[in-house]
Amino acid sequence: MNINWRDLVLQILLAVAVALVLLFASTTTSRLHDGERKMHGGAKHEPQASNPAETFVEVVLESSPLSQLSAGFTGIAPSMHLIRLSVSRPLSNVDPIEHPSRRRYGRIDFSFAFLVFLPIALIPMYYFIYKRCVSRGDAEKLASGRTKLLDFCIERILLPLLGIAGFVSLVTLACLYAAGLRLASNEVLGLIAVWAVTVSFYLLAWILLFALFLLRSASFSSAIIQYAATFLLIVFIVPQFVQTVILAIERPHGRLPLVVERRRILQNTRLGDQAAVDRFMQRKGYSPLDWTEPMTEPVSQALVNLRIEEAIAPRLVEFESSVDRLDSLALTSSWLSPFLVAQYAVDDIAGTGLSRYSDFRKAAIEYHEKWQKYTFDFVARRQFLDYDALRNAPKFQYYNSDTGSILLSVLPRSGYLIGLCAALAFGISRQLRQLLPQSKKTGRNTGLSFT
Amino acid sequence: MTHDKAGLLQRFLAWARFIIPVVAVILVMLQWWQNALLMDEARTASQVMRQIWTDHPPAFPIDTLITALYVPMAVSPLGAFDPGDGPWLAQSVWLQLSKIARAQDQLGFDIFSAGRQISLSAATFAQFAIPSLAIVLGWRQALRNKSLSLQSWTSMQIALIEYSAPMVAISCLLTALLQRQSLGVEGAIRLMLILGSYVLYSIATGTICWLGFMTSSSISRATGLLVLFWLFNMTLARPFTVNLAAIVFPPPNLEQYARRIEFETENGYNGVESRDDRQRRFLNEVLREYKAKAPVEVPVNVSALILQKEERHHREVSSRIRGEVNEIFLKQERLEQILSMAFPMVAVQISSSALSATDFASQRRQLADADLFWDQVAKKVYYDVAVSSGPQALRIQRGSDYWRQIPFYEPAVPSPFWAIFACLTPSCGLLLFGIAGLLTAFRKAVAPVEQGEAA
Numbered sequence: 001m002n003i004n005w006r007d008l009v010l011q012i013l014l015a016v017a018v019a020l021v022l023l024f025a026s027t028t029t030s031r032l033h034d035g036e037r038k039m040h041g042g043a044k045h046e047p048q049a050s051n052p053a054e055t056f057v058e059v060v061l062e063s064s065p066l067s068q069l070s071a072g073f074t075g076i077a078p079s080m081h082l083i084r085l086s087v088s089r090p091l092s093n094v095d096p097i098e099h100p101s102r103r104r105y106g107r108i109d110f111s112f113a114f115l116v117f118l119p120i121a122l123i124p125m126y127y128f129i130y131k132r133c134v135s136r137g138d139a140e141k142l143a144s145g146r147t148k149l150l151d152f153c154i155e156r157i158l159l160p161l162l163g164i165a166g167f168v169s170l171v172t173l174a175c176l177y178a179a180g181l182r183l184a185s186n187e188v189l190g191l192i193a194v195w196a197v198t199v200s201f202y203l204l205a206w207i208l209l210f211a212l213f214l215l216r217s218a219s220f221s222s223a224i225i226q227y228a229a230t231f232l233l234i235v236f237i238v239p240q241f242v243q244t245v246i247l248a249i250e251r252p253h254g255r256l257p258l259v260v261e262r263r264r265i266l267q268n269t270r271l272g273d274q275a276a277v278d279r280f281m282q283r284k285g286y287s288p289l290d291w292t293e294p295m296t297e298p299v300s301q302a303l304v305n306l307r308i309e310e311a312i313a314p315r316l317v318e319f320e321s322s323v324d325r326l327d328s329l330a331l332t333s334s335w336l337s338p339f340l341v342a343q344y345a346v347d348d349i350a351g352t353g354l355s356r357y358s359d360f361r362k363a364a365i366e367y368h369e370k371w372q373k374y375t376f377d378f379v380a381r382r383q384f385l386d387y388d389a390l391r392n393a394p395k396f397q398y399y400n401s402d403t404g405s406i407l408l409s410v411l412p413r414s415g416y417l418i419g420l421c422a423a424l425a426f427g428i429s430r431q432l433r434q435l436l437p438q439s440k441k442t443g444r445n446t447g448l449s450f451t
Numbered sequence: 452m453t454h455d456k457a458g459l460l461q462r463f464l465a466w467a468r469f470i471i472p473v474v475a476v477i478l479v480m481l482q483w484w485q486n487a488l489l490m491d492e493a494r495t496a497s498q499v500m501r502q503i504w505t506d507h508p509p510a511f512p513i514d515t516l517i518t519a520l521y522v523p524m525a526v527s528p529l530g531a532f533d534p535g536d537g538p539w540l541a542q543s544v545w546l547q548l549s550k551i552a553r554a555q556d557q558l559g560f561d562i563f564s565a566g567r568q569i570s571l572s573a574a575t576f577a578q579f580a581i582p583s584l585a586i587v588l589g590w591r592q593a594l595r596n597k598s599l600s601l602q603s604w605t606s607m608q609i610a611l612i613e614y615s616a617p618m619v620a621i622s623c624l625l626t627a628l629l630q631r632q633s634l635g636v637e638g639a640i641r642l643m644l645i646l647g648s649y650v651l652y653s654i655a656t657g658t659i660c661w662l663g664f665m666t667s668s669s670i671s672r673a674t675g676l677l678v679l680f681w682l683f684n685m686t687l688a689r690p691f692t693v694n695l696a697a698i699v700f701p702p703p704n705l706e707q708y709a710r711r712i713e714f715e716t717e718n719g720y721n722g723v724e725s726r727d728d729r730q731r732r733f734l735n736e737v738l739r740e741y742k743a744k745a746p747v748e749v750p751v752n753v754s755a756l757i758l759q760k761e762e763r764h765h766r767e768v769s770s771r772i773r774g775e776v777n778e779i780f781l782k783q784e785r786l787e788q789i790l791s792m793a794f795p796m797v798a799v800q801i802s803s804s805a806l807s808a809t810d811f812a813s814q815r816r817q818l819a820d821a822d823l824f825w826d827q828v829a830k831k832v833y834y835d836v837a838v839s840s841g842p843q844a845l846r847i848q849r850g851s852d853y854w855r856q857i858p859f860y861e862p863a864v865p866s867p868f869w870a871i872f873a874c875l876t877p878s879c880g881l882l883l884f885g886i887a888g889l890l891t892a893f894r895k896a897v898a899p900v901e902q903g904e905a906a
Contacts, residue, residue: 021687028694035704042706097702099693099780100811104569106693120682127675221674225586228678232579235687241478247570248481251488260496305729356795 007128018117018173025113026175028106029071035096036079043080047390056084059096059367059396061360064351065188068179069195070110072352079357081364083371085251095419110172111346114199119206123224126210130220131162133430149432161207165200187403194410195349198230201417202342206231208424238337246329250322258315265308274393280307288378295382302379306359309372327358338420345413348406355409356401363398370394460591468614470734471580473706475622478573483531483629493523501859524817527808528634529641532626533574535809569853573622574803577649578732578796582656582681588614590674599665602840604658604892611657612650619649641867645806648874651881652799658888659795684796692790696783702776715768732762752837759833766829770822783810788873792880799881800904802874808864814872816865824860831857 043058061079075096133139133156182317183189209230213223270276278288280303289295295303331354334340347353374393378385385393500523527535569575586747588610592603623642627634634642660677667673703711718724724732727889737749748751784801791797835853 024694039705042709097705097708097776099697099702099783102693102697105689106697108690108694112690116686120679120686123675123679123682127671220671223592224671224674224678225590228586228682229583231682232583232685236579237571237576240569240575243570244481244572245477248484251485258498263501264499359551 007224008133010124011128014121015021018121018168020109021117022110022113022168022171022175025110026068026151026179026405029068029074030179032069032071032107033073036063036074039096040080045396047393056082057396058082059364059398061357061398062400064212064331064356064400065184066181066191066195066350066351067352068110068176068181069192070111070346070350070352071107072111072347072350073354073357074352076103077354077357078106079360081361082363083158083368097156110175111350115202115342116345118203119235122203122206122210123227125160125164126214126224127220129157130214131154143435168199177295177438191349191403191406194407194414195346198342198349198410198414198417200344201414201421202338205338205417205420205424208421208428212424212427212431215428215435235339242336242340243330246326246333250325250329258312258319261315262308262312265311266304269304269307269311277303277305280310282382283310284376284380286376289380289382293382296384298384299379302375306372306376306379323361324358327354330354335416338417339418341413341416345410345417348409348413351406359401360398364396367394367396455476460587464587464591467584468617471584471614472617472621475573475576475618476625478571478576479531479622479625481657482534482570482572483626486526486528486531487532487631489530493526494685496523497566497862507735516856523862524814525864525866527813528630528632528638529626529645530809531629532572533803533807533809534570534572535804535807535813537552547733569765573618573626574807577615577619577622578652578799578803579685580618581611581649581653582660582684582796584614585611585653585656585660585675586677586681589657589664589677590670592661593670593673595665597665599891599895601892602889603665604661607661608654611653615649615653619646637864637867638876641806641808641870644867644870644874645803647883648799648802648806648878651885652795654888655795655798655881655884658884662888662891680772681796684784684794688794689796689800692787692794693783695790696786699786700779700782703781708772708776712769712772716765716773719764720768729764730757733757736760753772754787755833755840757839758836759829762829762833780811780815784873785876788876791877792883795881795884798877801877805870805873806867808867808870810870810873813870816869817862820865821860821862828857 007179019287041063043060044129045057045060059081069072075098136158138147138152142149183192210223210227213226213230214220217223217226274289274291281288331344334344344353348355371394375385383389418425492514585607589607592607592610596603623645627638627642630638659680662672662678663680664670667676714722717726719729734746734753734757736744737753737760738744739753741749743749749756788801791801801810805812
């Protein structure tokens with residue numbers, strides 16, 4: 001048996017590289033989530049002091065059970081908000097200590113390994129398959145009709161690819177198991193199955209694309225260049241360009257201008273402005289305060305804060321709607337690149353997607369509004385919040401999306417990828433029809449040849 | 452090369468010659484628009500803060516020191532070319548100056564959906580386009596004539612520069628032209644250094660592709676390997692270096708960091724000095740300084756001096772602990788710079804953002820300058836309170852007139868010479884690639900001459 005040892009060693013090295021990247025992705029994601037959990041562990045979920053001017057709560061988005069599948073927006077979008085109960089500065093983001101370049105470039109997770117690394121790793125795999133086909137003269141046999149197309153596809157392409165897929169699946173399962181993922185319920189199993197289908201069709205699209213380029217150009221080097229150019233376009237240029245355009249259309253406003261604005265309003269708000277306070281109370285549906293008794297400092301301060309909140313409310317609404325518009329633009333534009341389609345689908349399945357973080361932000365805002373109302377009732381009665389009042393204060397609640405709604409959001413994206421594969425398969429079959437019928441008639445001089 | 456292939460390639464290159472600079476110009480315009488908004492935001496906020504600083508001063512000067520002051524960071528005028536680590540989230544970084552700010556209050560970057568994807572800038576586009584062009588040009592040259600001669604190396608470099616120089620030069624010059632203010636000498640130095648780093652990158656890229664195509668026996672294999680190398684550079688190299696740096700030099704956990712600041716602020720860095728002990732030590736220091744035996748003998752406000760020392764203690768604790776974190780970031784960056792010698796794209800990314808003053812190191816530099824300013828303010832305010840108010844603190848200076856004596860902090864982009872330290876090692880790596888190619892070409896050029904003389 002003639003074994004090409006050099007190719008064998010290269011193939012083993014490639015397999016080791018794939019396994020190492022998957023392992024690295026798994027450990028990086030686990031570390032990221034550990035960091036999140038530690039940060040959340042130290043969060044203060046309850047108000048600690050009876051003075052609302054000094055106390056705060058940190059509302060937390062719990063880790064998703066399938067977070068190992070994709071880091072998504074973990075560590076990028078805030079999973080913890082600091083809510084000051086003095087209502088003076090709500091929703092400060094709590095970020096982990098991290099070098100920004102790591103946040104920018106360093107998210108190697110399973111989605112990166114499957115959606116970015118594996119399409120690149122497929123290039124040497126194509127090369128080994130192609131080389132074997134050339135050395136066995138498969139193109140000539142196929143063209144002359146000595147080998148059937150179906151046999152060729154199954155024996156020379158499908159079987160090696162299945163071997164590779166089997167290896168990748170085993171390594172993935174081992175990494176996921178080591179990272180602590182357990183099939184605890186049918187829901188988890190179902191979501192993992194949808195994840196596997198989505199990722200498989202995404203990778204199949206890349207395989208079919210290369211086959212199409214190879215058939216069209218009949219030159220391996222030319223096909224590689226076209227494949228690499230398409231990869232760059234789909235994975236980098238289009239998503240990043242779209243991002244630039246989105247940011248130019250709807251540039252996100254910072255929270256700090258709001259902080260500055262609050263400071264400015266504070267300078268112009270006087271503590272003992274009775275007429276202004278009474279007008280404010282009437283606007284809120286309460287009767288004017290009784291000013292004959294002196295007002296305590298915390299109540300007076302809380303009133304100032306509430307007035308500032310009222311004054312700044314339009315800007316807050318503008319800020320939040322700007323974030324919403326950005327989110328919706330990001331979701332809409334994701335359909336422009338198959339890579340983004342797969343990325344958003346995988347993130348949604350993993351529970352680390354944009355929609356979950358958006359829902360969490362909205363829930364945090366809602367909680368803050370509830371807290372304001374709760375505080376206001378006490379302030380209107382000129383009462384100060386004691387420990388009993390804090391104990392009965394509204395608690396933050398966030399419910400994860402159910403599996404059905406996750407699947408509903410993922411299915412159109414999976415359908416997109418399946419449609420893409422079907423279109424590419426159709427293109428390949430057309431290309432083959434152009435090349436193969438001649439061979440049936442003449443048995444030689446077909447356009448099908450590998451160089 | 453077949454006639455069809457040659458025609459297709461020529462058409463592609465002719466198209467690329469026109470379209471690549473056009474895309475670069477569009478990207479500069481889009482990024483400039485964001486940069487302009489960012490600058491406007493910073494300027495408006497700065498004006499508001501300045502107004503608060505001078506027109507609405509706190510009744511008591513020390514009140515200011517216990518609340519946070521937000522100062523917008525200076526936006527780099529070259530951010531339109533390479534937004535770097537800063538406005539990739541389209542946000543400015545703000546400086547927070549405060550005595551009692553908790554770690555959780557550090558606002559830093561605001562995060563939006565933009566965070567997951569990096570936006571495409573002219574710099575990123577150039578970093579992708581140059582190796583892509585080098586592969587195509589090297590492929591064309593290998594199909595025409597495979598030779599390791601000096602002439603072949605030179606023609607490859609000239610062809611690559613011919614296609615890539617307009618893109619980089621136009622985008623850099625457009626960035627400079629679109630600025631509302633003159634870039635000045637420092638800006639000009641930065642621009643020239645950026646152009647220089649891209650020339651080095653182009654030479655290194657051309658050399659790698661030239662060596663790959665000219666030394667390999669099969670064009671298919673060479674193409675495959677070069678495509679893999681550059682795709683590795685584009686996708687995996689930077690994630691690999693940043694993650695490795697974070698693993699080798701891990702930053703502390705946010706909670707640990709916050710607790711340490713809290714603990715050391717209360718108990719001293721060794722954990723044995725209680726607040727009362729510290730107050731006694733401060734009082735003894737004040738008495739020694741004024742050679743007095745009792746506080747009543749001190750001619751100035753003793754409480755203010757003790758407060759100043761307490762404030763100093765707080766700032767020392769937070770500066771030391773924050774300094775340790777900054778040291779970790781610096782080590783991470785150094786490791787990345789060394790690793791970048793093997794990855795040309797990482798090298799040019801580091802150099803480009805450092806020279807554009809949009810990297811994290813430049814932002815930290817601004818933060819350090821702001822800290823220094825705050826130290827001076829705190830020193831002056833406490834000194835004035837202690838000395839001018841008298842022992843009973845009856846004449847504390849206050850009001851707008853007092854605050855107008857202290858100029859508001861003027862943030863500025865750090866000097867380009869700071870950036871040179873960051874991009875020296877990566878540039879050396881790029882230079883070594885170029886020298887390796889040149890030496891190979893020279894050796895092959897000299898060898899036939901020697902053989903001829905021997906014959």
